[in-house]
Amino acid sequence: MKTLDDIPPVESTADDAQVDGAWADDARASDAPADKVQAGSAHQDLEAYLGALERDANYHVERRLGSGEDGTVTELVRFMGANGSAFGPFVRKRIPLDAGVGTIYEDLFGAQRAGRRFLHIPRIVECYKTSFELVVVSEYVPGESLAELVGRDGPGDELARRVMPALCEAVVELHESFDPPIIHRDLKPGNIIVSGEDVTLIDFGIARRFRADAGTDTVRFGTRAYAPPEQYGFGQTSVRSDVYALGIVLVFCCLGVTLAAPVKEEDLIARGVDPTLARIAARACAFDPASRFATAREMGESLRAAAASLGMAGQQALVQVPASPGSSVAAAAGCAQSDAAARAFVRIQAQGIHSTALPTRANRFAVSVPATKANRPGALRSLLSRTPFAVGIAWDIFIVICAIIAMQAGIESTMGPQTGALAGKPFWYVVAINWLLVAPIVLGGLYLAMDRRPLHRLVPALAARTRAADARVLGFYLICAFVAVLAAALVAGI
Amino acid sequence: MPTWQMAHGGEGASVDEPLTEELLHELLEAPSPVAFTEAHGIAHRDLAEYLNQLLDEKGLKRSDVVRAAGLNETFGYQIFKGQRKASRDKVLQLAFALGCNLIETNRLLKAAGVNELYCKDRRDAIILFCIDRGLGLQRTDEELYRFGEETLGA
Numbered sequence: 305m306k307t308l309d310d311i312p313p314v315e316s317t318a319d320d321a322q323v324d325g326a327w328a329d330d331a332r333a334s335d336a337p338a339d340k341v342q343a344g345s346a347h348q349d350l351e352a353y354l355g356a357l358e359r360d361a362n363y364h365v366e367r368r369l370g371s372g373e374d375g376t377v378t379e380l381v382r383f384m385g386a387n388g389s390a391f392g393p394f395v396r397k398r399i400p401l402d403a404g405v406g407t408i409y410e411d412l413f414g415a416q417r418a419g420r421r422f423l424h425i426p427r428i429v430e431c432y433k434t435s436f437e438l439v440v441v442s443e444y445v446p447g448e449s450l451a452e453l454v455g456r457d458g459p460g461d462e463l464a465r466r467v468m469p470a471l472c473e474a475v476v477e478l479h480e481s482f483d484p485p486i487i488h489r490d491l492k493p494g495n496i497i498v499s500g501e502d503v504t505l506i507d508f509g510i511a512r513r514f515r516a517d518a519g520t521d522t523v524r525f526g527t528r529a530y531a532p533p534e535q536y537g538f539g540q541t542s543v544r545s546d547v548y549a550l551g552i553v554l555v556f557c558c559l560g561v562t563l564a565a566p567v568k569e570e571d572l573i574a575r576g577v578d579p580t581l582a583r584i585a586a587r588a589c590a591f592d593p594a595s596r597f598a599t600a601r602e603m604g605e606s607l608r609a610a611a612a613s614l615g616m617a618g619q620q621a622l623v624q625v626p627a628s629p630g631s632s633v634a635a636a637a638g639c640a641q642s643d644a645a646a647r648a649f650v651r652i653q654a655q656g657i658h659s660t661a662l663p664t665r666a667n668r669f670a671v672s673v674p675a676t677k678a679n680r681p682g683a684l685r686s687l688l689s690r691t692p693f694a695v696g697i698a699w700d701i702f703i704v705i706c707a708i709i710a711m712q713a714g715i716e717s718t719m720g721p722q723t724g725a726l727a728g729k730p731f732w733y734v735v736a737i738n739w740l741l742v743a744p745i746v747l748g749g750l751y752l753a754m755d756r757r758p759l760h761r762l763v764p765a766l767a768a769r770t771r772a773a774d775a776r777v778l779g780f781y782l783i784c785a786f787v788a789v790l791a792a793a794l795v796a797g798i
Numbered sequence: 799m800p801t802w803q804m805a806h807g808g809e810g811a812s813v814d815e816p817l818t819e820e821l822l823h824e825l826l827e828a829p830s831p832v833a834f835t836e837a838h839g840i841a842h843r844d845l846a847e848y849l850n851q852l853l854d855e856k857g858l859k860r861s862d863v864v865r866a867a868g869l870n871e872t873f874g875y876q877i878f879k880g881q882r883k884a885s886r887d888k889v890l891q892l893a894f895a896l897g898c899n900l901i902e903t904n905r906l907l908k909a910a911g912v913n914e915l916y917c918k919d920r921r922d923a924i925i926l927f928c929i930d931r932g933l934g935l936q937r938t939d940e941e942l943y944r945f946g947e948e949t950l951g952a
Contacts, residue, residue, distance in 0.1 A: 346931060350941055353927050357917055402901050433930055434917040435904060 447499025551588025
C-alpha cells in the first residue's frame with residue numbers, strides 16, 4: 305500500500321509559509337518581510353490551491369462517518385489516481401464556511417506544509433476552501449477511541465495511569481508547538497484515539513488559537529461536561545481550559561463515567577479512585593483557572609510522578625519540546641531508564657519536502673521540534689538532550705560545588721587586602737566590582753551551564769524559561785550593573 | 799439549519815454526546831438582527847440594499863468604494879441607488895473594494911442575481927482564493943493574468 309507521501313501535492317518552498325488561516329488578515333500583513341516574497345508565496349499557494357481543487361474529484365467516498373450539528377460532514381474517502389491506483393483511506397471533513405469553525409485546520413496544514421511533523425496530530429493531506437465549505441482531508445488514524453478503550457478494558461486507576469501521561473504529552477505538543485498555543489476545546493474520550501502506546505488527538509473543529517486580548521470567546525463550545533466554566537462565556541479559554549477537560553477525562557478513565565462539575569476530591573476517593581489521582585483530577589477541574597495546573601505539561605509531570613511513586617516500570621519522563629529551534633532534529637527523552645530510547649531518536653528532514661517518511665509512531669520518544677523563527681539547534685543541543693538524566697544530576701552537583709568554591713574565593717578576595725587593579729580603591733568599590741559584576745558573571749555562567757532537567761524537576765516554575773531567555777536577562781543585568789558602577793566610580797572620582 | 803439542542807450532561811453521559819449549539823448566544827452576539835437572519839438564510843436582499851448594508855457595517859464611504867472598484871462614478875452611484883444592474887465582474891470588483899470575505903461576496907452575487915463563485919471554474923477559483931486571502935483587486939488581476947484568465951478590471 306502506498307504511503308501518504310506519494311500523493312502529488314505541490315511542494316511548498318515558501319520558507320515563511322503563512323501559518324495563520326485566511327481569516328486573520330492583519331496577522332498576515334506583519335509576517336512577510338517584503339512584498340515580493342509574499343507575492344511569490346501567494347502565487348505558489350494559489351497554484352497549490354488550484355491543484356487541490358483538481359484533485360477534489362479523485363476522492364471517492366467510501367462511507368459517511370458522521371455529520372455534525374453545524375453541517376459538518378465527515379466521510380471516509382479514498383484517492384483514486386489516474387492510473388487506477390488507490391490511496392487511503394482518509395478522513396474528509398466538509399465544514400460549512402458560515403459556521404466559522406475549523407480555521408485551526410488551516411494553521412495545522414500550513415505548519416505541516418512548512419515541514420513540521422507532529423506525533424499526536426493527524427497529518428492533513430488537503431485543506432482548501434470551496435465556495436461554501438472548508439474541505440479538510442486528513443490521514444485516517446488507526447486505533448480505537450478512548451471511549452471504546454474504556455468500554456473494552458474497563459475503567460480503573462490502572463488504565464488512567466497507562467493512558468493519561470501519553471495523553472498529556474499529546475496535548476503538550478498541541479499547546480507548545482504553536483505560539484500563541486492552539487487550544488483544542490473539545491477534548492473528550494471520543495476525540496482521543498489510542499493505538500498501543502500512541503495517542504492522537506482528532507477533531508479540531510472548535511479549536512482556536514489563544515488570544516491574550518479576548519474578553520470572552522465567541523461561544524461555540526464542545527461537549528457540555530468537558531467544557532470548563534470559561535468556555536460558557538465567563539471568560540476566555542486558554543491552555544487551562546484544556547487542562548480542565550483533561551481532568552474530566554482522567555475521571556472518565558478511572559470511573560468510566562463523565563462527571564459534571566464540580567469535581568471534588570472527596571467524592572472521587574469515596575468512589576474508589578486512588579487518592580493521588582483524585583487530587584490531580586480535582587486540581588485540574590478547579591472552577592478558577594488560576595487554581596488548575598498552569599499547563600498540560602505540569603499535569604503530565606504530576607501524573608508521571610504519581611505513576612512512578614507506585615513503581616510503574618517503563619514510564620518515560622515527559623519529553624521536552626525545545627522552545628527555540630529550527631526544523632530538523634528530534635530530541636530523545638532523558639530518563640534514567642531510557643538508555644535504549646535515548647539512543648534512538650529520529651532525524652527528520654523537514655524543509656517542506658513531502659517525500660520524507662512520517663516519523664514512526666512506535667518511536668514515541670522522538671518529538672518533532674517546532675519550526676519557529678529562532679535559531680537552529682546545534683549538534684550541541686542534541687548531544688545535551690541525549691545524555692542520561694543521572695549524568696545531568698551529577699553535572700549539576702558538580703556545578704553547585706564549583707559555585708560554592710567560587711563564592712568562597714570571592715568572599716576571601718573581598719575581605720582580604722587588595723592587590724592589582726583594585727589596590728587602594730574604596731571598599732564599596734571593591735564590593736561592587738566583586739559582587740555586582742564578577743560574581744553574577746561567574747555564577748550566572750555556571751547557572752547557564754547547568755543541565756536544566758533536574759532543575760525543572762526541583763523547581764517547576766523554571767520549566768517555562770529557556771536558557772536563551774535567562775542568558776538575555778543576565779546580559780541585560782550585566783550591562784545595567786556595569787553602567788551603574790562606572791557612573792558611581794566617575795562620580796566618586798576613582 | 800442548526801438546531802438548538804440541550805446536551806445531557808451529568809453522570810453516565812453517553813459516548814456519542816452531540817455537539818451543543820448556542821443559537822441564542824449567536825443571536826445576541828450578531829452585530830445586528832439583519833446579520834443574524836442573513837447567516838441563517840432567512841432574508842433575501844436585493845443588490846442595492848445589501849451594498850448599502852455592507853457600507854454601513856464596514857463604515858465605508860460610497861465614493862471611496864466606487865473609486866477603489868475602478869467603476870465610473872455615475873455608474874457606481876446608480877448601482878448603489880438600485881437604478882442600474884451590474885454585471886458579475888462589476889459586482890466582484892465592488893466586493894473587493896468593500897473588503898468582503900467569501901460569504902459576503904457570495905451573498906452579494908446572489909443579491910445581484912448572478913451566479914455565485916464556483917470553485918470548479920478556474921477563473922472563479924482564482925478569485926475565490928484571492929478574496930479569501932484578502933489580496934485586493936490589483937493582485938487578483940495580476941494572478942488572473944498570470945494564469946491566462948480574463949482579468950476583472952478594465
